[in-house]
Amino acid sequence: MALSNIWIVTEPSNGSYTTTSLELLTHGRSFGATVSAITWGGNAALAAAAGEYGATTLYDVGDLGGALPGVPVASAIAALVASVGAPDAILIPNSYDGRDIAGRLSARLDRPVLTNVTDLVDDGGLATEHPIFGGSQTVKARFTGEGPGIYVIRAKSFAAESGGGTAASVVAAPSGDVGATGGAIIAATHVEERVGPKLEEAAVVVSGGRGLGEAEKYALIEETAKLLNGAAGASRAIVDAGWVPYSHQVGQTGKTVKPTVYIACGISGATQHMVGMKGSKNIVAINKDPDAPIFQIADFGIVGDVNKVLPALIAALKARA
Template sequence: MAMDNVWVFAEAADGQVKTITLEMLAKAREIADEVSCFFAGDGDDVAEILGEHGASTVFATGDLDNALVGPPVAAALAAKIEADGAPDLIMFGTTYDGRDVAGRLSAKLGAPVITNVVDLVVDGDAVAGVEPVFGGTTNVTTRFTGDAVKIVLIRPKSFAAEPAGGSAADVEDLDVPDLGNTGTATVTARLVEETSGPKLEEAAIVVSGGRGLGEASKYEMVERLAKLLKAAPGASRAIVDAGWVPYSYQVGQTGKVVKPTVYVACGISGATQHMVGMKGAKYIIAINKDKEAPIFSIADLGIVGDVHKVMPKLIEALEGR
């Protein structure tokens, strides 16, 4: 039996609805009769695509005048829930803003949040979230108890986004109440770190580098190999923490979740933190000089060798094609 209604936090960047939103909509329309979205911005900008993916209504705050979205969206939702009642489930993506809104809303409503969810199990009114722990070796299923509003944070790439062919969603205003002190954080500038080639989260092939590269300048090998394979370059947390590449390159628990056809791990040992972000790849190739490295336990092809010897030869072979 399906739930009556589910709300999904819709996010957009550069005028495009984020993939995580569409992934959640695919699951939401499978488990609920009616799916609505809420959005920080102008609802008309997203109504068509959200409708096409199964949302019947989008509640939109309108322009938030450069406020961080957490406080206004959480306060507006809490007010709407108080006025009109709560849905059976509220879904957020595990994104910067998704976590901000979910945390604030949870505190406002005294509602629990089940986080890092990769699947939902619905049985009548009962809802449970499945969360991978210990680097994805164990799945913990947690069920909501009690009468509080149910909030889940969904990990990217948990569901496949697919249009359902619906018409544009109805747009309804979501009124933001007075936020007092909580609403005083203001964005004064937005800066984009330039990356070339395909986007990390969407690339069919990802080539990532780790501490085994030895020094920052050797990351250039990862970039060259990525370019030859039309792949996106990625990185382990170790070399992001070390300042070799920007945070936006990071694959893993605290970085991006990728699910490419091929993932090439160069000089990455395979800390659980990293594996959670890439073990969904269809094929994994690993190059590492330590044959005991955990990455080899999940790699389809493992080369026990020095990245400084294997990668230049690989690059040369591909350049010669």
């Protein structure tokens, strides 16, 4: 079965789309199929961005009226399947809203969903790859039943590259009546300001874990990150403990990062964490325990106390500035 039609959910963000959305568009157009993007709150800038990255059509669900996107967007996609026919595949970014859309759509279409996809290959159908056990093994899978297959794809599985295409033609794709399911409404939005580059985009990521000993010591992570013009990350353990907000979390349930260098400070290397950072170009680890699993994947390891090494590193970096 050659692929002829692919739909990609593209999440609007600051006048364009989230990076993961652009990654999916880029990968989608590599199959030589017709690519359509599905978004909400569409406008000329979004049509241009969708076209630039390879979509010929932009289905616009329209203004969501403050509703969480999961229900209305899934409802709109289900309506499209009914009106124009099912595509071969529906690709959705693995994000908070992307997962909502995928779950809702799966139940509406009565089609299964493959999540945590990190590669998608056309071998006459679509074969997927999924990391398991902290990325130490890779599961290869595929759908066996009737389409469309719903694929939820992790950030940074592919590179985002402009294809130089012209603006996509916009087609309205209303959600229709969603009844009681659409009752979740955003009453207010809070943005937690962070300085410096975004965690997912920074060339340098400095992350802290339990080995810091106490919440106050996270300041060492932030200062080191700042001196390296990088972003500060965290293990799930210290996010759960309330030391830092969830938006700092790197790992399976947090963000996936692939910086030039990842500096893991006082992080033992739980599989949960490794899957979010093992794609980094270089990994530096500082940990008291010489047998910590993080050292098995670190290019450069220091067996020592982060509370001694980091202040010294900060001083050394300041001396160079």
